Amino acid sequence: MNLRLFFKLAAVPLRRSWVLFTLMGLSFAQVMLALWFCGGVQHEITHTEKYAEKARFVSIQLKQDAALPGSPTVESIHDTLKGHDASIEELSTEQVLAKMETEEPEIVQTVRSIGDEGLQLMPKLLLVRGLVPDSVVETIKAMPGVYRIDSTPTHHARLISFYRHLSAELRVVLFLVFFLVAVQLLVFQRIQQRDMNEVVRNLVTWGMGGFQARIPGFLSLIVLSVGSFAVSVVEWGLFQRFIWKNNAFLGELSLDRTLNLPFGLCAMTFLAVLFVAGVLAFSGRSTEE
Amino acid sequence: MKNALLKVENLSKSYAAGEVVWQNVNFDLERGDFLYILGGSGAGKSSLLRALASLEQPNGGRVFCQGVDLQNSSRSDLARVRKKISFIPQNLGLLPDLTIRDHIEIAQMALPSGDRIDANVLNEYLGMMGLKNKWNRRIEVLSGGERQRVAILRALSKKTDLLVADEPTGAQDFEMTWKLMDLFVKLNLSGTAVLLATHDLEMVRRLRKRCAILKNGTFKVEDRA
Numbered sequence: 001m002n003l004r005l006f007f008k009l010a011a012v013p014l015r016r017s018w019v020l021f022t023l024m025g026l027s028f029a030q031v032m033l034a035l036w037f038c039g040g041v042q043h044e045i046t047h048t049e050k051y052a053e054k055a056r057f058v059s060i061q062l063k064q065d066a067a068l069p070g071s072p073t074v075e076s077i078h079d080t081l082k083g084h085d086a087s088i089e090e091l092s093t094e095q096v097l098a099k100m101e102t103e104e105p106e107i108v109q110t111v112r113s114i115g116d117e118g119l120q121l122m123p124k125l126l127l128v129r130g131l132v133p134d135s136v137v138e139t140i141k142a143m144p145g146v147y148r149i150d151s152t153p154t155h156h157a158r159l160i161s162f163y164r165h166l167s168a169e170l171r172v173v174l175f176l177v178f179f180l181v182a183v184q185l186l187v188f189q190r191i192q193q194r195d196m197n198e199v200v201r202n203l204v205t206w207g208m209g210g211f212q213a214r215i216p217g218f219l220s221l222i223v224l225s226v227g228s229f230a231v232s233v234v235e236w237g238l239f240q241r242f243i244w245k246n247n248a249f250l251g252e253l254s255l256d257r258t259l260n261l262p263f264g265l266c267a268m269t270f271l272a273v274l275f276v277a278g279v280l281a282f283s284g285r286s287t288e289e
Numbered sequence: 290m291k292n293a294l295l296k297v298e299n300l301s302k303s304y305a306a307g308e309v310v311w312q313n314v315n316f317d318l319e320r321g322d323f324l325y326i327l328g329g330s331g332a333g334k335s336s337l338l339r340a341l342a343s344l345e346q347p348n349g350g351r352v353f354c355q356g357v358d359l360q361n362s363s364r365s366d367l368a369r370v371r372k373k374i375s376f377i378p379q380n381l382g383l384l385p386d387l388t389i390r391d392h393i394e395i396a397q398m399a400l401p402s403g404d405r406i407d408a409n410v411l412n413e414y415l416g417m418m419g420l421k422n423k424w425n426r427r428i429e430v431l432s433g434g435e436r437q438r439v440a441i442l443r444a445l446s447k448k449t450d451l452l453v454a455d456e457p458t459g460a461q462d463f464e465m466t467w468k469l470m471d472l473f474v475k476l477n478l479s480g481t482a483v484l485l486a487t488h489d490l491e492m493v494r495r496l497r498k499r500c501a502i503l504k505n506g507t508f509k510v511e512d513r514a
Contacts, residue, residue: 005394012386202382205344206443207372207399210364 001212009199010219013192020191025224028184029231032269035177036236039265042170049163051131058128060140061148073145077126080139086130096125181269182276188224189217189280196220196281211282218281225273229266236261293317293353294451294482295341300350302336310336314350314508316501318484320450323477324510325493326486328503334486335379335455337503341484342376342453343367355450372400375444379455379486381436385429389420389439392428396443404448414442417468434460441469445476452476454485458492470496 014021062073074090081088091099101108132151141149196217203213301312310333318324328334339345341352343359352359354370362370383392397405406414415421418438428436437460444452452473458466470492477483487493493500501510 002394002398005391005398008387008391009384009395012384015386198384202384202395203398204368205342205371205376205382206396207368209368209399212399 006216006219007223009203009216010223012199012216013195013220014224016195017191021188021224024184024188024191025228026231028181028188028225028228029235031177031180031184032228033232033235035174035181035269036232036262036265038170038174038177039262040260042167042174043260043262045163045167045170049160049167052159052163054131055129056132057152058132058137058140059150060126060128060146061150062124062126063145063147064124071145073143074126076143076145077140080136081128081132084131084133084136086128086132089127089129091125091127093124178269178272181272185221185225185273185276185280188221189277192217192220214282218277221277221281222274225270225277229270229273233261233266294320294322294355295484296353297341298351298353300337300340300347300352302333302340302347309506311503311506311508312349316508316510318451318482320482321477321480323474323483323498324485325498325500326484326503327488327490327493327500328486329488332503333506334503337508338376338453338455338484338486339378342374343370344376368399372404372447373450375447375449375452377440377444377452377454377457379459381440383428383436383440386427388425388427389431389442390424392439392443393446396446400447406446406448411442411446414445414472417472418442418465434462434465437461438465438469445472449476449481452481452483452485454483456487457485458487458489466492 060077078088097108097111137149137151140146199216200213203216204210295318297314297316300314302310303312304310314337316324326334326337336345340347341354343352343354346360351361355373357366357370359367359370387395393411412421415424418441420435420438420442423431423435428439431439437457441454441457444454454473457473458469461469473483473485474496499510501508
């Protein structure tokens with residue numbers, strides 16, 4: 001099999017109508033890019049939805065003797081939370097007062113006026129944000145240095161419902177864009193069919209089998225698709241930061257600060273392109289066959 | 290029938306409107322035969338040759354090439370038969386974006402190496418046809434006569450049992466026409482059957498071979514021109 005010649009034959013329609021095919025290739029790239037955007041955002045939304053489902057805010061009030069930084073209780077809490085997707089913030093009496101200052105200025109003023117004894121009345125807090133299972137909360141509650149523990153509910157029903165809606169809508173968009181990708185391929189094939197028929201006729205006349213004669217048509221679609229694929233990957237790289245900024249609605253809820261290229265979706269797109277190109281190139285018969 | 294390279298039985302072709310192109314075409318062609326097909330413009334020579342080269346379906350009758358029924362055979366059988374036929378179409382069937390070299394490679398691609406002509410012979414043909422220094426030129430930059438010679442060169446680039454040529458010298462000057470005819474006769478003498486459509490009666494008079502006349506849809510084979 002003469003691959004050089006097959007690729008040259010595949011390029012016949014592309015050379016004859018290069019302006020049209022360049023524009024078609026670019027538009028195909030944009031459609032693929034849109035597909036991957038949707039896939040990337042879908043991944044983020046799924047991730048954030050799961051986070052919203054399980055994340056909670058835990059406030060741990062320590063006893064006076066356990067409140068020193070590096071005390072055994074604080075160390076034990078750190079050890080217990082190790083391996084969990086959670087952040088820990090230690091707040092001294094002064095930091096607690098500073099946080100209260102705007103909302104409860106009178107209480108803060110009273111505590112400060114009492115002096116050291118007043119300060120000792122104020123709680124020393126550890127604030128935990130993230131995925132903390134009930135069993136961990138119970139373990140911390142049982143520690144001798146812990147005075148009190150408060151935890152928010154783990155089911156943020158409205159938030160989760162919002163994310164589920166968003167996720168379902170994105171799935172619909174993904175399906176529509178996939179459909180557009182297939183339509184683009186069909187348009188490619190229809191435009192190049194006239195030129196490829198000439199190529200098939202030529203090959204068949206000289207004794208080439210029907211299957212082999214269609215390989216250039218298949219390669220032609222693949223060359224176009226791979227070109228568009230490459231353009232869309234470069235575009236993704238260029239606009240990734242910009243895209244992330246516009247995904248700011250995920251904000252603090254997102255644990256992942258980068259929007260990764262959805263490789264699974266890219267692979268699916270490529271397989272779909274191979275399949276559709278194969279069906280388009282090898283279906284039907286020319287009069288010579 | 291066993292020895293006939295090409296056997297044509299009651300072949301007919303008509304258009305959807307009922308207009309008959311040709312009908313009751315009957316003849317045999319053996320190895321080493323030479324047959325002119327004569328007819329005016331629009332007589333149906335090209336469609337008959339395309340049907341004989343298995344590139345067009347007739348409406349009725351049968352064509353056997355090397356024993357294979359061209360109307361009722363599989364795609365692989367047709368491909369096998371086409372490897373043994375060399376066809377020079379009137380419209381040349383060249384791809385303007387490709388070079389002479391590409392066209393020769395296309396014609397030889399499906400063939401086992403034993404069925405391709407030697408590189409030396411190909412070189413000799415290139416020189417004789419004045420295409421030697423244009424080997425890597427695209428068809429679109431060649432003149433009409435050169436394009437026709439490329440189509441001839443492509444047909445001769447394989448060892449063939451049957452050469453079907455549809456007005457192969459129409460765009461050539463006198464000298465080149467006779468060089469090419471000389472080549473066809475040499476091939477014919479070496480055993481290749483030649484079917485040549487033309488309306489050049491001068492050529493037919495000079496090279497006295499068997500000829501068939503296609504006129505008003507009827508096909509009649511004469512013994513000698």
